[in-house]
Amino acid sequence: FSPGSGRLLPYDLLYADGVRAYFARDWPRAAELLQRALHSYSQLLVARRGCQGRCREEAGFAGPPAAPSWETRFFDRILQRAECLGECLGRRLGSEPSLHRASREIQEDFEQREPYNYLQVALFQLKKLDEAVSAAHTFFVANPQHLQMREDMEKYQRMAGVKLESFRDLQATLYWEAYETGVQQYNVEDYLQAAVKLEESLEEVLLALEDCRALCEGPQEDGTEEEMQPGLYEAIAAHYIQVLKCRQHCVLEVATKPARVSATDDFIPSHLVLLQFAYDQVGNQALAAECAASYLLFYPSDELMLEKMKKYQAELGEGASMTARENIQRYVQRSLMEKKLIYYAVEHLGGTFNDPDPWTPDELIPGSLKQKHRENREKQRLENLDVGEQEQRGPFTFEGITVAMDSHQLNGSQRVVFDRVLTDSECKDILRLAKLAQDGTVNWRDATLLLHASEKSRKIVESYFTPGKRLHFSFTHLVCRTAVEGEQDGRMDLSHPVHADNCLLDPEGKECWREPPAYMYRDFSGILYLNDDFHGGDLFFTEVDAVTVTAQVRPKCGKLVAFSSGRENPHGIWAVTHGRRCAIALWYTLSPEHAEQERMEAEDLMRQGDMEQELSHTDVKEHMGTDHSGGASPEPPVPKGRARSTSQRRMSGSESGQQPQKLRARDEF
Ligand SMILES: O=C(O)CCC(=O)C(=O)O
Numbered sequence: 001f002s003p004g005s006g007r008l009l010p011y012d013l014l015y016a017d018g019v020r021a022y023f024a025r026d027w028p029r030a031a032e033l034l035q036r037a038l039h040s041y042s043q044l045l046v047a048r049r050g051c052q053g054r055c056r057e058e059a060g061f062a063g064p065p066a067a068p069s070w071e072t073r074f075f076d077r078i079l080q081r082a083e084c085l086g087e088c089l090g091r092r093l094g095s096e097p098s099l100h101r102a103s104r105e106i107q108e109d110f111e112q113r114e115p116y117n118y119l120q121v122a123l124f125q126l127k128k129l130d131e132a133v134s135a136a137h138t139f140f141v142a143n144p145q146h147l148q149m150r151e152d153m154e155k156y157q158r159m160a161g162v163k164l165e166s167f168r169d170l171q172a173t174l175y176w177e178a179y180e181t182g183v184q185q186y187n188v189e190d191y192l193q194a195a196v197k198l199e200e201s202l203e204e205v206l207l208a209l210e211d212c213r214a215l216c217e218g219p220q221e222d223g224t225e226e227e228m229q230p231g232l233y234e235a236i237a238a239h240y241i242q243v244l245k246c247r248q249h250c251v252l253e254v255a256t257k258p259a260r261v262s263a264t265d266d267f268i269p270s271h272l273v274l275l276q277f278a279y280d281q282v283g284n285q286a287l288a289a290e291c292a293a294s295y296l297l298f299y300p301s302d303e304l305m306l307e308k309m310k311k312y313q314a315e316l317g318e319g320a321s322m323t324a325r326e327n328i329q330r331y332v333q334r335s336l337m338e339k340k341l342i343y344y345a346v347e348h349l350g351g352t353f354n355d356p357d358p359w360t361p362d363e364l365i366p367g368s369l370k371q372k373h374r375e376n377r378e379k380q381r382l383e384n385l386d387v388g389e390q391e392q393r394g395p396f397t398f399e400g401i402t403v404a405m406d407s408h409q410l411n412g413s414q415r416v417v418f419d420r421v422l423t424d425s426e427c428k429d430i431l432r433l434a435k436l437a438q439d440g441t442v443n444w445r446d447a448t449l450l451l452h453a454s455e456k457s458r459k460i461v462e463s464y465f466t467p468g469k470r471l472h473f474s475f476t477h478l479v480c481r482t483a484v485e486g487e488q489d490g491r492m493d494l495s496h497p498v499h500a501d502n503c504l505l506d507p508e509g510k511e512c513w514r515e516p517p518a519y520m521y522r523d524f525s526g527i528l529y530l531n532d533d534f535h536g537g538d539l540f541f542t543e544v545d546a547v548t549v550t551a552q553v554r555p556k557c558g559k560l561v562a563f564s565s566g567r568e569n570p571h572g573i574w575a576v577t578h579g580r581r582c583a584i585a586l587w588y589t590l591s592p593e594h595a596e597q598e599r600m601e602a603e604d605l606m607r608q609g610d611m612e613q614e615l616s617h618t619d620v621k622e623h624m625g626t627d628h629s630g631g632a633s634p635e636p637p638v639p640k641g642r643a644r645s646t647s648q649r650r651m652s653g654s655e656s657g658q659q660p661q662k663l664r665a666r667d668e669f
């Protein structure tokens, strides 16, 4: 980086242009703009860090403010520092710093490495395979739950001409590698190497922490709009406390591996424990003692460590210094000071503080907050314990049927998977029906079996989701999706796009519109699977953005997936790449007016033994979706959701087992 090295364009504008070019399939332009956006973003971070560090010193903030007329002096420095920051950033960026303030959404995209997803497609199209793989890998590291990217990665791995070295993380945080290598070596008792790696990691962690903290001094987050405008000191205090909390949070930030949700506990102290032991093992008592002393700054009454200190004292002699590392001392002191201020503010001005450190001394937490602190911990603990839906619902009693996964395990709400709803032979019989339906010869026993299977599912779903309230059939059909023969490697598409069953999904607006042509009266959906001898075709749930996959279900004979039909459960099906996937799709409603007329008729007819019309409520759908579109050459991977969002919105309302299909299917019987 060189100051004054030309103008930096705001990353959000570059990103928007890049995505536009992407949708226009202008790959060279898309790749260039996306790369420039990523560069601009990282340069902005570099400039912010650099300026914050420099202006801290320049405006005399290194030392304490002087005593006389402290207010004018204090604000004098504040103003100097603000001026310094604005000027420094403006110079480094070559433009007005406020131009570089992107919306929260865009910032999140960059934090989630979203641009790399577009970039990898553009690079793939440009046949820059190695670069495409690095971009894809970089995205995947931060988004391992992204199933489409997982498939893309597998595809890249199989592709001839892709080098192993290309699978690299372009935004790697170096210390994780050092830390993990260090721990590995520690575990195989190679303490010398372990110490080298762990020292390297610790140094990098502390640097990363400073980087993170520097970024806390950004513009104030809003969310105070409705409140009265605070006065000068209230405003300063509120913003300052926000900065302090952000800085404190950095410990968790650096201790959280990309894509992980939770941080490694006590990341910095645990470096010291490992180092202490490693140095001890290689006979370097002085360094071992230094690490022990440093660790004791976090946990001053740790008996084991105190024991060790005694031992070192004896071994090294009275004269040995045995003090903690200076950088760790500074770190702990600074952190304690920040915590004190934050706790003071929380006690007297309100607000909350989730202390990231388990080592905070008890006496630092104000008495009135201790109780709350404990309650919070307890609440969190209970939340983690997962009060299963079953417990709230009372016991679930169906002979032989088990709840394989509940909402919690499926990462969402109102979702469930049951197993063993059908036996293997029941599945076989119904599958034969699907086949026969094509030729128009349907066996009465099979048809009854189909009705029974769907009625059994209805009872199960009713007793699970709406006990005491009657759940009516809204629509039922038997659906098979078949893959074409031949090359399927490049298949990245979906057999059924992401949709919700009772509303029109609008991923961009993060909305789901309950309006026609959606089947608004559908309240619950069920899918009873009949086979698993096919490739692909897994059902998956996403968040309302239609992009973030939250759970996936592999179909299998007798497995019943059920969920509420609304915005909380967008779902889709991956392409069936081999074989034929059959399922009974079932929709239920709480409103009797919308109960499936035909089903009731079918049941009546069944009772009367009328063979001709018995299946009139059932739609046998073959070759539906896009399963026939597989080409011979690998198709480009597509960022899921986004690239399809327009067609998705169009399809989502009309794709979920719609009546026109039903009429057509009836002709087939
Ligand atoms: O077959 C499946 O797994 C899901 C089908 C579905 O979501 C639908 O038809 O609305």
Ligand SMILES: [Fe+3]
Binding pocket: 499, 500, 501, 525, 571, 656
């Ligand atoms: Fe559906």
